[in-house]
Amino acid sequence: xxxxxxxxxxxxxxxxxxxxxxxxxxxxxxxxxxxxxxxxxxxxxxxxxxxxxxxxxxxxxxxxxxxxxxxxxxxxxxxxxxxxxxxxxxxxxxxxxxxxxxxxxxxxxxxxxxxxxxxxxxxxxxxxxxxxxxxxxxxxxxxxxxxxxxxxxxxxxxxxxxxxxxxxxxxxxxxxxxxxxxxxxxxxxxxxxxxxxxxxxxxxxxxxxxxxxxxxxxxxxxxxxxxxxxxxxxxxxxxxxxxxxxxxxxxxxxxxxxxxxxxxxxxxxxxxxxxxxxxxxxxxxxxxxxxxxxxxxxxxxxxxxxxxxxxxxxxxxxxxxxxxxxxxxxxxxxxxxxxxxxxxxxxxxxxxxxxxxxxxxxxxxxxxxxxxxxxxx
Amino acid sequence: xxxxxxxxxxxxxxxxxxxxxxxxxxxxxxxxxxxxxxxxxxxxxxxxxxxxxxxxxxxxxxxxxxxxxxxxxxxxxxxxxxxxxxxxxxxxxxxxxxxxxxxxxxxxxxxxxxxxxxxxxxxxxxxxxxxxxxxxxxxxxxxxxxxxxxxxxxxxxxxxxxxxxxxxxxxxxxxxxxxxxxxxxxxxxxxxxxxxxxxxxxxxxxxxxxxxxxxxxxxxxxxxxxxxxxxxxxxxxxxxxxxxxxxxxxxxxxxxxxxxxxxxxxxxxxxxxxxxxxxxxxxxxxxxxxx
Numbered sequence: 001x002x003x004x005x006x007x008x009x010x011x012x013x014x015x016x017x018x019x020x021x022x023x024x025x026x027x028x029x030x031x032x033x034x035x036x037x038x039x040x041x042x043x044x045x046x047x048x049x050x051x052x053x054x055x056x057x058x059x060x061x062x063x064x065x066x067x068x069x070x071x072x073x074x075x076x077x078x079x080x081x082x083x084x085x086x087x088x089x090x091x092x093x094x095x096x097x098x099x100x101x102x103x104x105x106x107x108x109x110x111x112x113x114x115x116x117x118x119x120x121x122x123x124x125x126x127x128x129x130x131x132x133x134x135x136x137x138x139x140x141x142x143x144x145x146x147x148x149x150x151x152x153x154x155x156x157x158x159x160x161x162x163x164x165x166x167x168x169x170x171x172x173x174x175x176x177x178x179x180x181x182x183x184x185x186x187x188x189x190x191x192x193x194x195x196x197x198x199x200x201x202x203x204x205x206x207x208x209x210x211x212x213x214x215x216x217x218x219x220x221x222x223x224x225x226x227x228x229x230x231x232x233x234x235x236x237x238x239x240x241x242x243x244x245x246x247x248x249x250x251x252x253x254x255x256x257x258x259x260x261x262x263x264x265x266x267x268x269x270x271x272x273x274x275x276x277x278x279x280x281x282x283x284x285x286x287x288x289x290x291x292x293x294x295x296x297x298x299x300x301x302x303x304x305x306x307x308x309x310x311x312x313x314x315x316x317x318x319x320x321x322x323x324x325x326x327x328x329x330x331x332x333x334x335x336x337x338x339x340x341x342x343x344x345x346x347x348x349x350x351x352x353x354x355x356x357x358x359x360x361x362x363x364x365x366x367x368x369x370x371x372x373x374x375x376x377x
Numbered sequence: 378x379x380x381x382x383x384x385x386x387x388x389x390x391x392x393x394x395x396x397x398x399x400x401x402x403x404x405x406x407x408x409x410x411x412x413x414x415x416x417x418x419x420x421x422x423x424x425x426x427x428x429x430x431x432x433x434x435x436x437x438x439x440x441x442x443x444x445x446x447x448x449x450x451x452x453x454x455x456x457x458x459x460x461x462x463x464x465x466x467x468x469x470x471x472x473x474x475x476x477x478x479x480x481x482x483x484x485x486x487x488x489x490x491x492x493x494x495x496x497x498x499x500x501x502x503x504x505x506x507x508x509x510x511x512x513x514x515x516x517x518x519x520x521x522x523x524x525x526x527x528x529x530x531x532x533x534x535x536x537x538x539x540x541x542x543x544x545x546x547x548x549x550x551x552x553x554x555x556x557x558x559x560x561x562x563x564x565x566x567x568x569x570x571x572x573x574x575x576x577x578x579x580x581x582x583x584x585x586x587x588x589x590x591x592x593x594x595x596x597x598x599x600x601x602x603x604x605x606x607x608x609x610x611x612x613x614x615x616x617x618x619x620x621x622x623x624x625x626x627x628x629x630x631x632x633x634x635x636x637x638x639x640x641x642x643x644x645x646x647x648x649x650x651x652x653x654x655x656x657x658x659x660x661x662x663x664x665x666x667x668x
Contacts, residue, residue: 012476051559071562078563084556088578098564101574146560153564 001062001156001189002027003048008057010043017043018054019214030183030190032204034197036236040213041193042161048191049076049159061156077150077188081162083142085134091145092130095120098153120148123182140171147179151186158183158190164199176203197237209233231343234273241274241313247344255307256289257335264344273341276316281305282323284334289313291333303327305335422640425633437623437634445611446619446635452527453602453615454595457535461591462584465542472543473550474558484547490539499533499604506532525607530615533601538594545587549580582657589653593646597639 003025010018018040025031033041046052048059050071058067066074086094093100095117099108108116121127124144134142143163150158163179164172180203183190194200200207201221208218209232217229228234235242245252247261247268254272264270281291281303292312293304296319303315313335317324327333427434437443468487471477490498506513506523516523523529561575577584599617606613614622616639623632 049563051563072565072567076563078560080556080560082554082556084560086557086560086575097561097566097574101561101564101566101570149560149564 002060003157003189003191004060004063005044005048006058006060008044008047008054008059010040010047010052010054017213018047019212021057021215023208023215023218025189025191027189028187030180030192030203030205032200032207033191033193033210034195034200034207034236035210035216036195038212039210041195041210044210045159045161045191045193049078050074051078075153075156077147077153077155077158079143079146079150079158079160079163081165083134083139083146083166085142085145085149087134089134090130091121091126091132091134091137092117094134094145095148095152097149116152120152123151124148138171139167140175143167143175156189158188160190160192162193162195165194165196172199179203209236211236228273228341231271231273234341234343239276239314239316241276241279243272243274243311245270245272252342255309255311256287257337259337259340259342261342264342269345271343271345273343274313274337275339275341276302276314278337278339279313279315280317280321280323280336280338281315281327281333282336283326283331285332287332287334289333289335291327291329291331294327294329305333307335419640422633422636425629426637428633429630433630434634434637437628437631438638440631442611442614443619443631443635446614446616447638449527449530449613450596450615450617453531453534453598454592456531457538457595458588458592460535461539461542462588464539465546465587465591466584468543469546469550472547474555487540487543490537495537495598495600496604498536499601502529502533502536502601502605524605525609525613527613529605530602530613533605534595534598537598537601538591541591541594542584542587545583545590546580549583553579582653586650586653586657589646589649593643593650596642 003023005021005023005025008018008021009016021040021044023031033044035041043052047054050066050069050073054067058065060066061069061074086097089097096113099113099116102108117130118127121130124147126141126144126148129137129141129145134145137145147163160179164175167175176199179192192200192203204221206218206220207224209216209224211232217224217233219227224233224237228237231242234240243254245254245259247264247266247270249266250261251258252261252264252270252272259272259274261270281289288308290306291303292306295302299319301317301319301321301324303317305313305315307313315335468483472480472483472487477483493501503524504510506516506529508514508517508524513524521528523532557575557579558571561571566574597617598615599621602615603618603621606615606618608614608618608622610619610622616635620632620635620639623635
């Protein structure tokens with residue numbers, strides 16, 4: 001079932017939680033609403049579910065205006081962050097709940113309920129736990145019960161509110177891969193709310209980034225990585241360094257190094273986004289930048305570089321990169337961005353992006369340091 | 378090294394001794410206070426009740442006026458407690474499940490019967506429903522007596538005992554949150570089904586605790602009822618009012634006999650309260666170990 005969100009606004013008193021949000025979710029698609037806490041993503045999800053009413057705007061479910069429809073009529077499967085498993089009912093009864101509360105006419109026979117619950121228990125790998133009480137289950141198991149319970153009523157869409165937020169990192173990873181497979185198998189239109197960008201990237205077909213009650217940018221994961229529409233989106237995805245400079249003769253002077261500014265108008269202020277893995281550093285005694293900290297992480301090396309204005313730059317390089325020869329804490333290093341995201345400031349706001357890849361100086365340096373060009377990619 | 382080992386126990390012993398003295402003093406004080414203020418009065422009630430022998434005791438209890446008082450108290454309790462249970466559930470639901478404007482004002486109003494002296498509450502009802510008020514005069518004209526009659530007693534009892542159930546439910550429902558109920562709604566449950574299958578099982582011990590406290594207070598209510606009752610013997614006297622009448626007429630044995638009845642109720646309440654309290658704690662422990 002497709003979901004169409006049209007010009008939804010919501011406020012509580014003077015606080016505007018959602019500002020004119022419009023969004024389409026296609027049939028069978030998995031969309032992640034991603035944003036920091038307080039960005040309005042949960043409110044939007046609850047409005048789609050019918051648990052909350054919007055002040056203005058409309059919700060279309062399968063092209064039918066459902067704005068005034070009660071939760072029960074919308075046929076949603078809703079999963080809460082803190083599971084909301086009925087604590088006084090066994091796992092079996094939890095899953096059977098939605099079938100048992102149906103009116104006599106539509107309620108399946110006891111044998112049918114039993115069969116359906118068994119099927120769902122199998123689906124969420126909890127066959128042996130049917131008679132357990134919720135307090136005898138782990139967080140991950142409880143969330144799977146909640147999911148099975150939501151699926152029992154054969155919902156037309158699945159709405160997940162930070163479903164793995166309360167679980168520890170390993171269980172979280174396992175569950176989101178499992179959810180991804182399950183969702184594709186069932187072909188159920190799904191919206192998942194999360195503040196974890198990694199989770200959104202891994203699970204979703206499309207990501208909607210929200211900030212301060214408005215929709216910041218939407219797109220497939222690679223689009224968000226490669227063409228961030230604002231400094232916020234760039235920063236929120238992580239591994240980010242954000243600096244401010246002024247364009248002058250095609251270059252922006254940043255503390256300790258320069259980046260090319262492409263077609264940013266002369267004299268324009270520009271925010272420069274540098275991903276930690278898009279920066280190279282090498283030993284250079286004449287540079288004003290100092291390496292403060294270096295630590296290995298898997299096959300990566302994480303570096304903290306202090307710039308002349310005392311701000312810090314995070315850099316990530318291949319651990320065995322030949323560029324790191326002689327680099328140690330306290331030495332002066334040259335900073336060379338290989339890719340920068342430019343957000344020129346126009347009328348006080350930062351918009352658009354220009355991507356540039358200046359690698360001339362890097363090749364030059366590599367040619368200098370005889371033969372090591374073979375190692376570095 | 379060795380001198381240290383010798384010194385240590387000595388230091389420890391003096392510390393323990395002064396602590397022990399303190400402990401003995403505190404325990405003794407507590408026991409004396411408890412005996413003087415709680416156990417002695419209890420004993421006095423029963424001793425005085427049976428001073429005239431078992432015959433006098435049963436005679437006092439089976440006196441028509443006593444029986445009428447018991448009946449009236451029973452009526453007041455049987456009406457006011459269920460009423461307050463329903464009102465309490467409604468108010469707690471309103472306060473905890475809805476974004477009501479002026480929530481804190483509502484909470485203050487809920488507490489009002491606790492903060493106002495029962496005498497004032499009683500006077501309030503007399504002023505509203507008495508023959509001097511417009512409403513009261515109109516009601517009397519139409520043959521409905523509120524003040525100095527059974528409805529007034531029920532009204533006063535209900536008012537005074539209103540906060541017990543709500544006050545017990547609000548923290549319970551607040552800490553439960555509404556997620557389970559919302560999950561129930563999204564699964565197709567609503568109204569009575571939702572309440573019976575999800576809300577009630579989660580709040581039952583808190584609710585029961587509130588009902589017990591409410592009942593205890595309803596049985597013993599004196600101040601407000603005293604003002605609205607008019608003390609018509611055999612008609613508008615509840616048990617506590619009847620005891621006062623007997624006591625003022627120097628029928629000490631009879632007064633204490635009836636008082637022993639109230640005391641007995643109080644003890645039953647205490648035990649019931651204790652049992653329910655344990656259930657509540659056990660549940661809380663489980664819940665906290667879960668999350």
